[in-house]
Amino acid sequence: MNLSSDILDISMPLHPGIPTWPGSDGIRILGTKRIDEGDAVNVSRIDCDLHVGTHVDAPWHFLKNGQTVDALSLDILIGPAVVLEIPEVALITSRELQVSNLSEGTERVLLRTRNSVRWARGVAEFKEDYTALSADAALWLARRRIRLIGIDYLSIQPFEKNERTHEILMRSNIAILEGLDLSRVCAGRYELICLPLKLMAVEGAPARAILRRCPDKREPTPDIGGAI
Numbered sequence: 559m560n561l562s563s564d565i566l567d568i569s570m571p572l573h574p575g576i577p578t579w580p581g582s583d584g585i586r587i588l589g590t591k592r593i594d595e596g597d598a599v600n601v602s603r604i605d606c607d608l609h610v611g612t613h614v615d616a617p618w619h620f621l622k623n624g625q626t627v628d629a630l631s632l633d634i635l636i637g638p639a640v641v642l643e644i645p646e647v648a649l650i651t652s653r654e655l656q657v658s659n660l661s662e663g664t665e666r667v668l669l670r671t672r673n674s675v676r677w678a679r680g681v682a683e684f685k686e687d688y689t690a691l692s693a694d695a696a697l698w699l700a701r702r703r704i705r706l707i708g709i710d711y712l713s714i715q716p717f718e719k720n721e722r723t724h725e726i727l728m729r730s731n732i733a734i735l736e737g738l739d740l741s742r743v744c745a746g747r748y749e750l751i752c753l754p755l756k757l758m759a760v761e762g763a764p765a766r767a768i769l770r771r772c773p774d775k776r777e778p779t780p781d782i783g784g785a786i
């Protein structure tokens with residue numbers, strides 16, 4: 559797809575071969591009508607885990623009385639965002655956030671980690687050792703009044719660890735954007751536009767997410783080499 563060079567698509571392509579959470583059925587796309595088979599039109603349907611690919615988690619995912627995805631404010635999902643590059647660690651703690659020099663007033667943070675190397679290399683299988691956010695980092699974000707946090711893997715929380723990262727973020731009204739592909743994005747300031755499907759009364763939704771470069775910040779394409 560040709561996009562203007564000021565627009566960076568940070569959404570994962572949705573197809574049946576996409577990496578998925580263990581036990582998830584991912585996405586299945588069914589052709590119900592096909593011109594090649596004599597139908598007048600092509601028509602398809604999807605059967606889709608709502609946490610497949612790039613998606614938003616709503617508080618109801620973890621909290622009994624939490625908001626569902628249709629109630630999330632677009633004011634949070636759209637606006638100035640900072641892409642932070644934290645390539646070296648498996649667990650992002652408050653220490654990494656502390657030294658990142660986030661400027662005062664930042665409300666949206668997207669974490670570009672070593673996970674993005676996997677997207678760039680087309681690694682199809684799920685990796686349990688993905689980089690994620692610790693509970694104390696979630697508390698740090700809440701203290702800094704961050705309104706949205708995004709990460710470049712399928713969960714913001716470490717795999718099978720009792721970090722309570724999701725719960726802390728949700729109780730602090732911080733929107734969670736997961737499954738970003740930041741492999742072609744440099745650290746810096748952008749405008750985020752994230753539009754989850756308007757599915758009613760559920761805990762999450764696939765989203766199209768893009769970054770628009772700030773006019774004065776034309777970043778070069780990053781080097782995405784490095785070990786997985």
Ligand SMILES: [Zn+2]
Pocket residue numbers: 609613614615712713736762
């Ligand atoms: Zn999710």
